[in-house]
Amino acid sequence: MNSADSAVRGALLQLTSPEMLAALLAALCAAMVAYAVARALGSRRLRTAPDLPLPEHGLDHALEGMVILAPILAALATLLAAHVLIGALGISTAPCWVCCSGRAPGCAPAARKSRSFCG
Numbered sequence: 001m002n003s004a005d006s007a008v009r010g011a012l013l014q015l016t017s018p019e020m021l022a023a024l025l026a027a028l029c030a031a032m033v034a035y036a037v038a039r040a041l042g043s044r045r046l047r048t049a050p051d052l053p054l055p056e057h058g059l060d061h062a063l064e065g066m067v068i069l070a071p072i073l074a075a076l077a078t079l080l081a082a083h084v085l086i087g088a089l090g091i092s093t094a095p096c097w098v099c100c101s102g103r104a105p106g107c108a109p110a111a112r113k114s115r116s117f118c119g
Helices: 003-015 018-047 058-089 096-103 109-114
Strands: none
């Protein structure tokens, strides 16, 4: 097996590790929550009269800004909840080269050589 095959295999092993899959699942959940919030607020906006001109009051502009920010804030809250859940389950999402560089404890000796995830 040559070095290109070894590199591809190592990358696939890292991408399919439980840590990476947990992080990917958290990101997908956050994206779904953001989409649901944006869709709910978009349907609320369509129920109002779309042909009326926008009012010039400052609170109306603040409300429009919050309609834009709400999906982002919902996604951040979901990512925070996933981060807490992943931490409570004891799943590390840091690559081993980060935790083996002295910044975090608990890196497995075998993982130091392969630069994979912490064990």
